[in-house]
Amino acid sequence: MSEDDSGAGGSFEARLRAARSRQGMDAPPAADSPSTVKESSALGVGMRVGVELVSALAVAIAIGWGLDHWLHTLPLFLVVFLVLGGAAGVANVWRLVGPPRR
Amino acid sequence: MAVAAPTGEPTIDALSQFKLAPVGFMGSAVNFTQANLLMVIGAGLVLALLYYGSRPRAVVPGRLQAAAELSYDFVYNMAVDQIGPEGKRFFPFVFTLFFFVLMGNLLGLVPFSFTYTSHIAVTAALALLVIVIVTVVALAEHGWTFFTYFFPSGAPVFLAPLIVPIEIISYLSRPVSLSIRLFANMVAGHVMFAVFATFVVMLGGHSLVGSIAAIGPVAINVVLIGFELLVAALQAYVFAILTCIYLHDAVHLH
Numbered sequence: 001m002s003e004d005d006s007g008a009g010g011s012f013e014a015r016l017r018a019a020r021s022r023q024g025m026d027a028p029p030a031a032d033s034p035s036t037v038k039e040s041s042a043l044g045v046g047m048r049v050g051v052e053l054v055s056a057l058a059v060a061i062a063i064g065w066g067l068d069h070w071l072h073t074l075p076l077f078l079v080v081f082l083v084l085g086g087a088a089g090v091a092n093v094w095r096l097v098g099p100p101r102r
Numbered sequence: 103m104a105v106a107a108p109t110g111e112p113t114i115d116a117l118s119q120f121k122l123a124p125v126g127f128m129g130s131a132v133n134f135t136q137a138n139l140l141m142v143i144g145a146g147l148v149l150a151l152l153y154y155g156s157r158p159r160a161v162v163p164g165r166l167q168a169a170a171e172l173s174y175d176f177v178y179n180m181a182v183d184q185i186g187p188e189g190k191r192f193f194p195f196v197f198t199l200f201f202f203v204l205m206g207n208l209l210g211l212v213p214f215s216f217t218y219t220s221h222i223a224v225t226a227a228l229a230l231l232v233i234v235i236v237t238v239v240a241l242a243e244h245g246w247t248f249f250t251y252f253f254p255s256g257a258p259v260f261l262a263p264l265i266v267p268i269e270i271i272s273y274l275s276r277p278v279s280l281s282i283r284l285f286a287n288m289v290a291g292h293v294m295f296a297v298f299a300t301f302v303v304m305l306g307g308h309s310l311v312g313s314i315a316a317i318g319p320v321a322i323n324v325v326l327i328g329f330e331l332l333v334a335a336l337q338a339y340v341f342a343i344l345t346c347i348y349l350h351d352a353v354h355l356h
Contacts, residue, residue, distance in 0.1 A: 022182075044336070048283065055278035060271045081271075084264075088271035092279070095272075 045097075052096060053089035060085020116296035120220055120289070137218040144205030144218075173201070177342065184346035188353050192346075195235065199228065200342035207288060207334030211327065219337075220288040222281060229281035232345050240352035251355050280344060287337050291330045298323045 064081030068074045124130040125139050155170025163171055177197045181189040189196075203219060210217025218224050240248045252269040253262060301319035305312040 021187075047287070048279075051279045051283050051286070052275070055282060056271055056275040059275045059278055063271065063274075081267075084267045085271055087264075088268045088275065091268055091272050092275060 048096060049093050052092040056089035056092050057082070057085040060088060114297055114300045116293040116300070119292060119296055120217075122221075136216045137221060137224070140206070140209050140216050140218050141202075144202065144209055147205060147209075148201045177201075180343060181346055184343060185350045185353060189346065189349070192239075192349050196342055196345055196349075199232070199345055200338055203228070203284065203341050204335065204338035207338055208331075210288065210292065211330055211334060217288050217292060219284055220292060222285045225281040225285040226277070228284075228341075229277035232280065232348065233277040236345075236348045236352045239349065240355070243353055244355060248355065251351070276344075276348060280341065284337050284341055287333055291326070291333055294326055295323060295330075298326065 060081040061078065064078040064085075067077040067081075071077070122135040122137055124134060125136050126134055129135065151166070151173070152170050155166045158164060158167050160167060174197070177200055178190075178193055181193045181196045183189075185192060206217060206219035206224070209215050210220065240251070252266050252273070254265070254269075257265055298319040302316045302323075305316035305319070
């Protein structure tokens with residue numbers, strides 16, 4: 001298995017610390033930001049941004065239309081949630097490309 | 103996608119490759135299609151890799167054992183890195199998800215096979231599974247505090263009517279974007295294959311000049327196969343790592 005792959009060169013302390021954090025006994029030393037997905041190509045990033053925008057809008061339209069259908073107020077919630085959906089899409093994209101949180 | 107053409111010309115029919123057809127002697131009775139067959143094959147291949155890979159238990163692993171251990175380590179490290187030490191609990195789930203998607207993407211590149219991840223029904227079911235598990239985990243971990251997730255601390259209270267719906271929509275859009283991303287990537291790749299392959303047939307059927315020009319689309323398809331191998335692995339990775347990120351949010355809230 002990969003028990004020894006931390007290198008025989010490091011001191012015992014370093015290897016012990018690495019092993020402990022690997023086994024989950026200590027918290028890992030540096031919690032690297034998890035909310036960044038490395039996607040190689042610009043095409044991939046563009047694809048993700050587009051999908052995030054559209055999916056938020058689609059969900060918002062579905063909610064708005066559903067509320068209208070239920071409450072018989074047809075254009076009202078659709079219009080409100082259209083705007084909110086656009087905002088949510090931008091929020092998604094910001095989470096994607098913005099600075100990592102924490 | 104069908105292009106109107108003069109009679110006798112072959113037309114570009116890029117979407118019929120996604121049509122489901124029952125297989126086996128009682129396939130039509132139980133709606134067992136080639137997609138289900140490929141899912142069974144994919145699951146069987148992963149199980150076989152792990153079973154035969156972990157059987158030798160050699161200190162110095164052979165090729166199969168190395169492959170099994172590498173795949174285990176890869177997903178294990180991804181889960182622990184992204185979720186934190188608690189990620190060990192979710193490792194089996196992430197592993198299953200990653201290899202199911204990866205097998206779907208890769209087996210679809212085998213000629214005469216079928217890409218089950220090119221169906222939105224499959225990817226949406228997987229994404230719904232992810233989002234339901236994430237929500238259940240978050241509720242089990244945090245109880246009612248989970249709902250503070252929809253209102254980030256530090257935001258002014260009078261903005262709550264604006265922020266809360268936006269955060270809820272953003273949360274609900276996760277399964278949509280998760281499923282559409284995988285499905286769209288797979289469909290786009292296979293449509294491109296079909297389109298360029300049809301170009302080859304169209305050009306080759308014309309004349310000597312056409313036959314020579316047909317080398318172009320053949321070359322493009324050769325390059326595309328390599329690109330699609332990358333996309334297949336990358337999309338499985340993205341699916342798994344986004345699952346890990348959502349699980350991280352569920353375990354840690356924010």
